[in-house]
Amino acid sequence: MNRSERILVTGGSGFVGGHLLAALDKAFPDAALISADRGLQRAAPGGPAPRIIHRHLDLAATESLVDFVRESSPTAIVHLAAVAEPARARSAPDEAWRINVDGTRHLAEALRKIRPDALFLYASSSECYGASFNEVAGPITETVPLRPMSTYATTKAAADLAIGQLSYEGLAAIRFRPFNHTGPRQTASYVASAFASQIARIEAGLQPPVLRVGNLDARRDFLDVRDVVAAYIRALQIGRSLPPGEVFNLASGRAISIRHILDTLRTLSSTPIEIEIDPQRVRPNDIEQTLGDASHAHNILGWTPGITLSATLADLLDDWRQRLKSNA
Numbered sequence: 001m002n003r004s005e006r007i008l009v010t011g012g013s014g015f016v017g018g019h020l021l022a023a024l025d026k027a028f029p030d031a032a033l034i035s036a037d038r039g040l041q042r043a044a045p046g047g048p049a050p051r052i053i054h055r056h057l058d059l060a061a062t063e064s065l066v067d068f069v070r071e072s073s074p075t076a077i078v079h080l081a082a083v084a085e086p087a088r089a090r091s092a093p094d095e096a097w098r099i100n101v102d103g104t105r106h107l108a109e110a111l112r113k114i115r116p117d118a119l120f121l122y123a124s125s126s127e128c129y130g131a132s133f134n135e136v137a138g139p140i141t142e143t144v145p146l147r148p149m150s151t152y153a154t155t156k157a158a159a160d161l162a163i164g165q166l167s168y169e170g171l172a173a174i175r176f177r178p179f180n181h182t183g184p185r186q187t188a189s190y191v192a193s194a195f196a197s198q199i200a201r202i203e204a205g206l207q208p209p210v211l212r213v214g215n216l217d218a219r220r221d222f223l224d225v226r227d228v229v230a231a232y233i234r235a236l237q238i239g240r241s242l243p244p245g246e247v248f249n250l251a252s253g254r255a256i257s258i259r260h261i262l263d264t265l266r267t268l269s270s271t272p273i274e275i276e277i278d279p280q281r282v283r284p285n286d287i288e289q290t291l292g293d294a295s296h297a298h299n300i301l302g303w304t305p306g307i308t309l310s311a312t313l314a315d316l317l318d319d320w321r322q323r324l325k326s327n328a
Contacts, residue, residue: 011081059103100155139293167245214281251292
């Protein structure tokens with residue numbers, strides 16, 4: 001990419017967005033980088049470089065998206081922004097549908113009309129497969145039916161299909177369905193980060209040595225957020241050579257129990273910690289196992305996850321320790 005390239009990242013101040021902008025800063029030093037967020041928040045320490053252009057974007061205000069795309073004039077959009085926490089989507093379904101579906105669709109349509117040569121990368125979710133995980137033996141491929149089981153998953157699946165449909169009408173789109181990913185700077189709304197946050201607080205004497213958990217028997221396909229970002233970078237590098245509407249799973253191909261995640265994090269702490277089941281942390285319609293096949297991403301993008309789960313969890317816990325020190 002050259003200086004005429006303008007890469008727009010929606011949700012740039014979020015967990016994945018911060019990592020992506022930092023990676024883009026290194027991978028595309030000559031491209032203009034734009035971070036678009038509703039609140040114009042700046043990234044956390046360790047995030048992207050100060051050359052990032054920050055823009056206000058409200059995906060719920062769909063009537064303004066055409067003007068936003070025209071003014072930003074991106075040559076590529078990586079669309080990460082969403083109501084991403086399943087609990088929030090469940091409690092505010094109207095908001096989730098407005099932002100995750102209508103906002104995504106209108107943003108993509110605006111790009112297709114104003115910059116038909118631009119690339120649209122959509123971050124979907126493995127949760128779109130839903131009930132298919134319960135019926136398909138072995139790792140899930142991209143051809144497995146989308147059968148979402150939650151508000152969040154349903155809205156992501158609807159947007160995924162909408163982007164696929166727009167690709168038949170000229171949108172240069174690539175869809176990613178990443179499996180569970182974690183790592184430094186993730187909020188405590190997600191399981192591995194919730195464990196790490198509590199352990200760091202226990203170590204700092206900020207809560208009793210009791211860790212509250214949900215279902216420990218569920219098995220998930222975990223990735224490091226930095227590996228997920230690497231796939232997005234690669235897609236930006238070769239995306240215009242791919243068929244419009246291409247879909248890629250991003251997965252490790254291994255199903256790890258939540259109990260294993262917890263045990264690994266506990267071994268990284270010298271503080272004895274008791275475990276207590278918290279019914280509030282048990283998700284309804286929980287799936288026993290998610291497991292993905294990312295051979296398509298490997299074959300086409302040359303992508304393979306390279307960061308071990310133990311390294312990811314160690315970095316996650318260290319990050320929470322540093323956050324608590326910074327806030328002390």
